[in-house]
Amino acid sequence: MVKITEIRTRVWNWVGPTVPPKANFCTSATDALPSSEDSMASFRFHQWLTCEVVADNGMIGIGNAALAPPLIKETIDQYLAPLVIGADPFDYALLWERMYRKTHAWGRKGIGMTAISAIDIGIWDLMGKIVEKPVFKLLGGRTKHKIPVYYSKLYADSVDAMQLEAANAMEGNFQGFKARFGYGPKDGMAGMRENIKRVEALREVIGYDRDLMLEAYMGWNLDYTRRIIPKLEKYEPRWLEEPVIADDILGYAELNRGPIPISGGEHEFSVIGCHQLLHHRAVAVLQYDTNRVGGITAANKINAIAEAYQIPVIPHAGQVHNYHLTMSNINCPMSEYFPVFDVEIGNELFYYIFEGDPEPVDGYLDLDENTPGLGIKISDRHLNNFTIDE
Numbered sequence: 342m343v344k345i346t347e348i349r350t351r352v353w354n355w356v357g358p359t360v361p362p363k364a365n366f367c368t369s370a371t372d373a374l375p376s377s378e379d380s381m382a383s384f385r386f387h388q389w390l391t392c393e394v395v396a397d398n399g400m401i402g403i404g405n406a407a408l409a410p411p412l413i414k415e416t417i418d419q420y421l422a423p424l425v426i427g428a429d430p431f432d433y434a435l436l437w438e439r440m441y442r443k444t445h446a447w448g449r450k451g452i453g454m455t456a457i458s459a460i461d462i463g464i465w466d467l468m469g470k471i472v473e474k475p476v477f478k479l480l481g482g483r484t485k486h487k488i489p490v491y492y493s494k495l496y497a498d499s500v501d502a503m504q505l506e507a508a509n510a511m512e513g514n515f516q517g518f519k520a521r522f523g524y525g526p527k528d529g530m531a532g533m534r535e536n537i538k539r540v541e542a543l544r545e546v547i548g549y550d551r552d553l554m555l556e557a558y559m560g561w562n563l564d565y566t567r568r569i570i571p572k573l574e575k576y577e578p579r580w581l582e583e584p585v586i587a588d589d590i591l592g593y594a595e596l597n598r599g600p601i602p603i604s605g606g607e608h609e610f611s612v613i614g615c616h617q618l619l620h621h622r623a624v625a626v627l628q629y630d631t632n633r634v635g636g637i638t639a640a641n642k643i644n645a646i647a648e649a650y651q652i653p654v655i656p657h658a659g660q661v662h663n664y665h666l667t668m669s670n671i672n673c674p675m676s677e678y679f680p681v682f683d684v685e686i687g688n689e690l691f692y693y694i695f696e697g698d699p700e701p702v703d704g705y706l707d708l709d710e711n712t713p714g715l716g717i718k719i720s721d722r723h724l725n726n727f728t729i730d731e
């Protein structure tokens with residue numbers, strides 16, 4: 342039996358060049374506050390956590406997390422690592438419950454569940470390496486030849502700039518394109534018209550044979566969303582993402598009864614949390630993020646529940662841990678793909694820390710049948726642009 346001997350956590354702080362923030366490039370939950378600060382400041386991810394699950398046979402499983410990495414590191418080091426050291430990684434379901442239940446008074450969602458996710462992803466990578474199988478082969482195997490991906494960037498900008506980005510992205514032959522709204526309730530009717538103008542401009546470029554996804558990143562409220570939906574309807578969005586704050590499940594449910602499918606879930610946590618979204622028919626597309634929701638153990642259970650509800654799952658973010666789950670479940674029709682760019686929001690950091698994340702070709706990506714585990718390793722290519730806290 343292989344035993345876990347150590348959990349090694351490191352926080353990677355990006356100190357390399359970043360693209361400076363632009364005004365109105367994406368709405369966020371802080372837009373409701375009386376402040377003129379850059380509203381996305383608290384939603385940038387310029388740190389990342391790597392979580393290595395070290396086994397007594399010398400193998401190392403790699404997990405990761407991006408929400409509040411210094412706090413996740415403390416949570417793992419002080420509370421969670423002692424719960425899994427000495428255990429057999431193949432007891433993953435018990436280990437997950439042990440971490441979940443022993444932190445239940447203060448864990449459950451947010452920091453606690455993200456920390457569990459980081460270890461759990463590392464455990465799955467380790468199991469794959471031990472049995473010399475890719476993780477998706479442990480989850481059910483290949484349910485599709487390749488994974489269609491949609492291009493996810495198009496932060497709000499001038500109409501010309503967004504049209505140019507969309508035209509360039511069209512060359513990648515993506516299944517769809519996701520754009521961010523720049524204006525919300527505080528910008529009044531003039532802002533609403535600016536939002537609509539950009540949606541119309543994007544449809545001009547991509548036509549109606551590709552999906553157009555629209556993202557408000559919790560920056561609107563119920564009233565504003567009710568009023569803008571009739572104006573958006575004719576542009577046939579594939580979905581409207583996170584129009585209201587993540588806790589407003591009944592608000593999601595009301596909006597989802599309307600003409601535009603509502604998506605969300607990247608800020609929901611755990612099997613039971615996602616079940617609440619499904620039970621209330623709050624989302625038409627569920628978008629958990631594996632490195633927040635409870636890792637692969639939780640995500641795989643959520644996939645089964647969502648399949649029973651016939652609600653498709655399209656996990657938040659690209660990143661290989663999400664791809665393995667998507668490959669292995671018939672109810673996961675495609676993946677999000679963050680194109681590799683200079684560091685801006687911070688989603689990009691995944692590509693600067695890890696090597697091996699598959700790149701799409703002609704709108705699809707594939708996972709290698711012969712690479713054990715998740716298929717990524719920690720890279721040393723960009724070490725000069727990070728400081729690392731051990």
Ligand SMILES: [Mg+2]
Pocket residue numbers: 556558582583607657
């Ligand atoms: Mg989103």
